[in-house]
Amino acid sequence: MYSFTYHRPGSVMEALECYRSADDGLYMAGGQTLIPTLKQRLAAPSDLIDLGAIAELTGVDVAPDRVSIGAFTRHSTVAAHPDIRRVLPVLADLAAQIGDAQVRNMGTMGGSVANSDPAADYPAALVGLGATVHTSSRRIAADEFFQDLFETALTPGELILRIDFPVPRRAAYRKFPNPASRYAIAGVLVAEFDDAVRVGITGAGPCAFRGSALEEALRRRLDPASIDGVEVPDAGFNSDLHASAEYRAQLVRVMARRAVADLLSRGS
Amino acid sequence: MKVSFTxxxxxxxxxxxxxTLLVDLLRQHLDLTGTHVGxxxxxxGACTVHLDGRAVKSCTVLAGQLEGAVVTTIEGIGTPARLHPMQEAFRACHALQCGFCTPGMIMAAIELVEYGAIDGSDPAAVRRRVREGLEGNLCRCTGYQNIVDAVMQAAGKMR
Known part of the structure; x- marks a missing residue:
């Protein structure tokens, strides 16, 4: 790991100021992706800005129709939070499937979302639930947030403060995990709202995206069988030693079927 | 940089x-070599320690993240004369072969019993949850069977 100047600001204002005054600053949340990246010398910031001492970035606020989660909230907190489990159980279930126990104890929602790893779990939740990302300067809809491989709508120095999730009638997430890393080879979140069905997909493409054709079919009839006739084109899908693009497209259909079956088993 | 912790x-x-990584800080600066780098x-997961009571991989924590924190390593949970129930169970069940993964496995297993909600009336389901709960720890001797036995035994005594 190259050397860097370490900062541990106590407020969002201070963190933004650290970034502005650094040559090549980088924010660190839980560090579970960033520290391995630094160790491999794939990143070499002049200044590392640790967000771990900023109280404003933590906290979970649960209302009947909305769950608001501070960016620095750890995965294990989301997985075990009694109010999240009650109001938005799909998010707690998803968080419990990220990485392993040690990673969940350090990794944060904001860190995962800002990184936009193509195989990360949270992006499927943001897209599938239609979340809103609140940053230090604006609000960004999940549909606009994830742009490409490790690319988001965030501008340099912009900091995620919290993420707001609308509460659906019911929802379910299913993923086909890489057996070693637990990253999603394909993951699908299906959410039924009063006026819409949303489908968020991760693992398959360069970043999380909505499955529009799946949504349309499920809007007509919310049933696993509705997915049988839907084509999932694999153009632009990831292809690597774990799975071909074609196989990922098939996994998206299978995970979508399973998610819909889970969702229906949760009553109405 | 200066950092203060327990x-x-x-x-x-x-x-x-x-x-500086937490694991290097422990091993090289504090001579606590029970925590291994695998x-x-x-x-x-060989480097697993507790940070404010929760299991973390100390190869993936920076020194600065420790400010004000409480760290517990394998050296801090028991003594040879008075083993932690998890250590005692690992010994009783012969839950180690080469022993390299053992300190991390024990630290992860203690947290799993404390926070992992692994209790239940169906022993097969509990064993499954123990296996899932330890997915962040690898035993390259593949001695998982006895490790799961040990965690099941210790879980009963820790409650």
Whole structure:
């Protein structure tokens, strides 16, 4: 790991100021992706800005129709939070499937979302639930947030403060995990709202995206069988030693079927 | 950089380079060599310690993240004369072969019993949850069967 100047600001204002005054600053949340990246010398910031001492970035606020989660909230907190489990159980279930126990104890929602790893779990939740990302300067809809491989709508120095999730009638997430890393080879979140069905997909493409054709079919009839006739084109899908693009497209259909079956088993 | 934290009940104030990892801080600066470096890529879990009571991979924590924190390592949970129930169970069940993964496995297993909601009336389901709960720890001797036995035994005594 190259050397860097370490900062541990106590407020969002201070963190933004650290970034502005650094040559090549980088924010660190839980560090579970960033520290391995630094160790491999794939990143070499002049200044590392640790967000771990900023109280404003933590906290979970649960209302009947909305769950608001501070960016620095750890995965294990989301997985075990009694109010999240009650109001938005799909998010707690998803968080419990990220990485392993040690990673969940350090990794944060904001860190995962800002990184936009193509195989990360949270992006499927943001897209599938239609979340809103609140940053230090604006609000960004999940549909606009994830742009490409490790690319988001965030501008340099912009900091995620919290993420707001609308509460659906019911929802379910299913993923086909890489057996070693637990990253999603394909993951699908299906959410039924009063006026819409949303489908968020991760693992398959360069970043999380909505499955529009799946949504349309499920809007007509919310049933696993509705997915049988839907084509999932694999153009632009990831292809690597774990799975071909074609196989990922098939996994998206299978995970979508399973998610819909889970969702229906949760009553109405 | 200066960092102050507590290790195994003793307050420590150190001045270390900012790119120092927790595991190197423990092993090289504090001579606590019970915590092992296996893969150094946050996969194997041999370096697992407790940070404010929760299991973390100490190869993936920077010194600065420790400010004000409480760290517990394998040296801090028991003594040869008075083993932690998890250590006692690992011994009783012969839950180690080469022993390299054991300190991390024990630290992860203690947290699993404390926070992992692994209790239940169906022993097969509990065993499954123990296996899932330890997915962040690798035993390259593949001695998982006895490790799961040990965690089941210790879980009963820790409650």
């Amino acid at each position: 290790v195994n009940g003793t307050p420590r104030a150190l001045d270390v380079p900012a790119n 893969c150094d890529t946050s996969q194997c």
